[in-house]
Amino acid sequence: MTTTLTGQSTRLAVGVTRVTAPNPSPMTGPGTNSYVVGTGPFAIIDPGVDDAAHLAALRAAAPGEIAAILITHAHPDHTGGVATLKAATGAPVLAHSAQLAGVRDEALVVDRTLTHGDTLALGEVTLEALHTPGHTADHLCFYARESRWLFAGDTVMADVTVVILPPDGSMTDYLNSLAQLAGMAIDTIAPGHGHLLDDPAATFAHITQHRLDREAQVRDVLDPTTPRSAAAIATVLYPDLDPRLQRMAAAQVQAHLIRLVELGEAAQAEDGWRRLTR
Known part of the structure; x- marks a missing residue:
């Protein structure tokens, strides 16, 4: 397990660096994880908050062209730094096309939409976009095919329960997304909040059972x-x-x-x- 440290750039693997944003809270845990992925060109997944030091650390972790800014979902703790990072790098912003009705970053401007199965070539890393609604209708995970890493956004979080908030969140969609991911060859989960998870099968099974147990408790009440x-x-x-x-x-x-x-x-x-x- 690799501990998350706010503001520190941590190289997790070849082509993967994490920088945790300075926004810890009961909902975000240690803060929002931003990831720099690729070996040149690079993509930044979820720039996090609009903090100068945080965004500078992200740019420093990408010693070359930043080809894309990838958004897992349009919640402000994941997207607050998008406009500043785009202005500094010129990189296009890529996200799913679904528009949220509840909590969302109303200032977010998306340059190109991604659909399930779209891929990005980032040197030795190929990222595949996976539409995983549940936490939000627009949620994407990103799967690194070569290393079998999953950049999970808020579909899976370490030590913090994923919140499903209607109207944008759907418990049925969430359980279906977990089942989809559980059927994939994933070696490591890099969540949007918290430390790496190195037993994906057990993680998906635990989360699914927890949700079903809570469902039974609600039914009983x-x-x-x-x-x-x-x-x-x-x-x-x-x-x-x-x-x-x-x-x-x-x-x-x-x-x-x-x-x-x-x-x-x-x-x-x-x-x-x-x-x-x-």
């Missing part, structure tokens, strides 16, 4: 006759939660509730959600 709000259910499931995260927890519960409706196991009314009996 629901009553067939008395509707309950997502916030009320979150209070039951997360009794000791940091007050700063309570609204986020309620939204996470809502994502599970929407999935239960999709499965035909719950129904939504104006005054809350109830379990359907069979």
Whole structure:
């Protein structure tokens, strides 16, 4: 396990350098990981925040042409530095075409859209774009074919639970994306937050089971006759939660509730959600 250190440029492997942005928080862990990938030309995955020292470290880690700025998803903690980095390098910004309705970087300008299976040649590294909706509808992971590294964005995070927030987040899509990734030959996961994960199969299995266990808990809290709000259910499931995260927890519960409706196991009314009996 390679520890993440904010502001420090860390060479992780041939053609992979990580620089962690100075934005630690309960939601971002040590901070947002930015990656410089390739052996010339280079791509920068998720520039992170608009911090001069951070962006300078990214440019210094790419001793040659920066051919692309790649975006896993349009959340500001991943994209805040895009405009400054583009102005300094002239590199085009590449991201998925889906437009987010909730939390998003409204200032983000994308030069070219990527679809599932698109590739970029970066010297000895070939990156493949994988559309992995769930955390957000526009989410992309990037897969290095030669080394079998997965740059996972916020589909997988180390020591921090991925938040699924409607309307842009979908629990069903998230589980489908995890299943897609679990079926691939991946040796190392480089997450958007936290340290490297070197047992992808166990990681995907653990996350999937955790989500299914939480889904069962939400189902059990629901009553067939008395509707309950997502916030009320979150209070039951997360009794000791940091007050700063309570609204986020309620939204996470809502994502599970929407999935239960999709499965035909719950129904939504104006005054809350109830379990359907069979």
